Amino acid sequence: MSKSAVxxxxxxxQVEGMMRDLAEAIPACxxxxxxxxxVLGRSISGLCFEGPxxxxxxxxxxxxxxxxxxxxxxxxxxSTGFQPQAAAGFSLGEYAALVAAGVLSVEEAFxxxxxxxxxxxxxxxxxxxxxxxxxxxxxxxxxxLCSQVDGFVAPANFNRPGQIVVSGxxxxxxxxxxxxxxxxxxxxxxxxxxxxxxxxxEPAAARLTVPLAALKLRDPSFPxxxxxxxxxVTTAERVAEKLARQVTSPVRxxxxxxxxxxxxxxxxxxxxxxxxxxxxxxxxxxxxRILNVGDLETLRQTADAFQxxx
Numbered sequence: 001m002s003k004s005a006v007x008x009x010x011x012x013x014q015v016e017g018m019m020r021d022l023a024e025a026i027p028a029c030x031x032x033x034x035x036x037x038x039v040l041g042r043s044i045s046g047l048c049f050e051g052p053x054x055x056x057x058x059x060x061x062x063x064x065x066x067x068x069x070x071x072x073x074x075x076x077x078x079s080t081g082f083q084p085q086a087a088a089g090f091s092l093g094e095y096a097a098l099v100a101a102g103v104l105s106v107e108e109a110f111x112x113x114x115x116x117x118x119x120x121x122x123x124x125x126x127x128x129x130x131x132x133x134x135x136x137x138x139x140x141x142x143x144x145l146c147s148q149v150d151g152f153v154a155p156a157n158f159n160r161p162g163q164i165v166v167s168g169x170x171x172x173x174x175x176x177x178x179x180x181x182x183x184x185x186x187x188x189x190x191x192x193x194x195x196x197x198x199x200x201x202e203p204a205a206a207r208l209t210v211p212l213a214a215l216k217l218r219d220p221s222f223p224x225x226x227x228x229x230x231x232x233v234t235t236a237e238r239v240a241e242k243l244a245r246q247v248t249s250p251v252r253x254x255x256x257x258x259x260x261x262x263x264x265x266x267x268x269x270x271x272x273x274x275x276x277x278x279x280x281x282x283x284x285x286x287x288x289r290i291l292n293v294g295d296l297e298t299l300r301q302t303a304d305a306f307q308x309x310x
Contacts, residue, residue, distance in 0.1 A: 002266055002267050003085045003162065003264050003266060003267065003291070004082075004084045004085055004086075004087065004258055004265070004267040004268070004269060005084055005087060005126050005216070005265045005267070005268050005269070006074065006077070006086075006087045006088075006097070006098035006100060006268075006269050006270075006271055007087070007089070007090070007093070007101075007268055007269065007270045007271065007277045007281070008070045008074075008086045008087070008088070008090065008093030008094070008097050008271050008272055009026070009066060009070055009089075009090060009093050009224070009249075009270065009271070009272030009274060009276065009277060010064055010066065010089065010090035010091035010092040010093040010094075011059070011062050011063060011091060011092050011113040011196075011271060012192075012276070013066055013069075013272055013273045013274040013276060014056050014057065014062050014065055014066050014069070014273060015053075015056075015273050015274065015281055016050070016051035016052065016053045016056060017048075017049060017050075017051070018049075018065075018069045018272075018273040018294070019033075019048060019049075019068070019069045019072040019073065019294075019295070020047050020048070020049040020174070021275070021295050021296045022072050022076045022295060022296060022299065023049070023072060025167060025296055026075065026076050026079055026246075028075040028076070028078070028079055029072040029073075029075045029076050031075070032049065032068055032071045032072045032075055032106065033045035033068055033072065033246075034112050035106050035110065035293075036064060036068045036139070037069075037109060039107050039110045039237075040064060040110055040114055041110060042109075042166060044068050044260075045067050045068070046063055047061055048065050048068055048069060053072075053299065054272045055241070057191075059117050059120060059121040059192075059194065060114075060117050060118055060121055061117075061119035061194060062117070063092050063113050063114070063116060063120075064110060064113050064114055064117065066092055066093075066272065066273070067092060067095055067096055067109060067110065067113050068110075068151075069271040069272050069273050070089070070093055070096035070271055071099060071106060071109075071122060073271035073272050073293045073294060073295045073299075074096065074100050074271050075123060075251055076101070076299050077269065077271065077293050077299065077302065077303075078289055078292055080251055080302075080303040080306070082269075082303070082306060084100075084222060084269070085222055085223075085265065086222050086223045086224070086225065086232065086260060086263070086265055087100050087101055087222065087224050087225070087257050088225040088226075088227075088257075088260065089224075089225065089227075090227070090251060090253055090277060091157075091196070091197065091227060091246070091251050092116075094111050094144055094162060094224075094226065094227055094243070094246060094261060095112065095116075095172075095243075096109070096271070096272070097224050098220070098239065098243075100219055100222050101220035101221050101222055101223075102219075102221045103217050103218055103219070103220050103224065103236060103239055104217065104218075105200060107230070111211070112208070112211060112212070112215075115194070115207065115208060115211055116204065116208055116247070119203065119204035119207040119247075120194055120196060120201060120204045120205075120247065120291045121193065121194055122204075123194065123200065123201050123202070124194050124195055124200050124213050125204040126172060126193050126194075126200075127183070128169065128170055129167070129168065129169060129173075129194050129195030129200055129210070130167075130169075130170045130173040130174075130190070130192065130194075130195060131156060131165055131166065131167045131168075131170070131173070131189075131190040131192050131196065132165065132166050132173050132176060132177060132189045132190060133163065133165050133166075133187070133188045133190055134164050134165070134166060134180070134185065134186070134187050135162065135163060135185075135186040135188070136162040136185075136186070137154065137164060137185060138161065138162070139158070139164065141185075142166065143155070144154055145176060145179060145180070145183075145185070146166060146168075146172075146176065148179060149172050149175035149176050149179060150171070150172065150175060151164050151168065151169040151171050151172030151175070151196075152168045152169050152172055152199075152200070153167070153168030153169065153172040153173060153176055154166060154167065154168060154198050154199075154250075154302065155167075155195035155250050156195075156198050156250050156251065157197060157251045157253065157255055158250060158251065158252050158254045159233065159253050159254065159269065159279040159280055159301040160253070160254050160257065160279075160283040160284045161254060161283060161284060162283075163283075165190070167195040167196055167197055167198040167200070167220070168195050168198060168200065169195070169200075173189060173275035179190060183308065196247075197246075197247070197248070197249060197250055197251055198248065198250075199248050200248075201247045201248045202248055202255075203246075204247050205244045205247040205248050206243070208243065208244045208247065212240040212243055212244055213240060215234050217236035217239050217240060218236055219234070219235050219236050220234060220235075223263075224239075225256045225259060225260055226239075226242045226256075227242075227246050227249070227251045227252060227253070227256065228245045228246050228249040228250075228254035229242070229250070230252045230256040230258075230259045230261070231257075232263070240243060253280060254284050257280070257281055257284045257285055261285050261288065266288050266289060267288065267289040267290075267291070268281050268283075268285075268288060268289070268290050268291070268293075269290075269291045269292060269293065269302060270290070270291070270292040270293070271292070271293050271294075272294065273294055274294065275292055278290045278292055289305075291305055303304050
């Protein structure tokens with residue numbers, strides 16, 4: 001029997017107009033945006049539906065907006081009667097996965113994510129950190145490259161086979177890009193304003209510790225596979241610690257997908273804007289069923305696929 005998992009998008013997936021048609025058509029989706037606006041005291045819905053993109057791309061705005069989009073897609077899918085057997089979320093998307101599993105309430109997630117967004121942006125002064133994507137290299141090669149430049153740089157995201165993102169000091173990232181050019185290795189600097197998922201984010205992790213500890217987290221209704229170690233959590237016991245650790249640890253997405261598949265999950269539904277996670281899943285796992293919900297049309301297609309038992 002097929003076992004399904006939902007995958008929630010993270011920062012970088014944001015696009016002007018995301019989930020507007022779902023919010024207009026489905027009351028449960030509209031309620032997600034209304035909750036975001038109320039809890040955070042500003043128009044998250046307006047940023048999502050109207051942008052402008054340059055405002056949407058600011059970390060302070062991106063993270064709550066993508067969370068709202070992820071949760072709206074989840075509300076849309078749930079409205080069809082769908083129930084997954086597991087979940088995972090890419091970086092920020094982990095908060096949506098925990099809401100889906102009942103560990104966090106929607107309100108708690110928005111408050112935490114706003115703290116997270118502000119803390120991550122403020123942890124390192126703008127211009128002093130950065131990230132870069134390295135194409136078609138394994139972990140050993142990436143670590144060797146990082147060790148050959150002055151300054152701090154280290155793996156931050158293990159996206160899929162042959163794609164690793166590194167994070168670190170701006171000068172080290174610049175040197176790494178130059179080294180890649182010398183070696184014939186494609187290294188692309190990413191348009192981000194901070195070095196996410198590395199030890200330089202320690203001040204942000206520290207700021208999250210207190211609000212996380214103050215929450216009474218609930219046991220998940222289905223396993224949630226966590227970024228920092230690719231392991232499923234089935235109780236609330238270690239969720240707070242792993243969420244804080246996530247900020248300074250690499251996102252082990254490839255390992256997460258492989259672990260989920262090894263545990264018998266064979267259908268993956270990407271929720272939120274874009275299809276990046278679908279591409280990662282296809283590259284990592286090959287022949288598995290991959291669906292997505294990012295608007296009314298993809299919601300219909302996904303609902304039809306499950307109804308037909310495809």
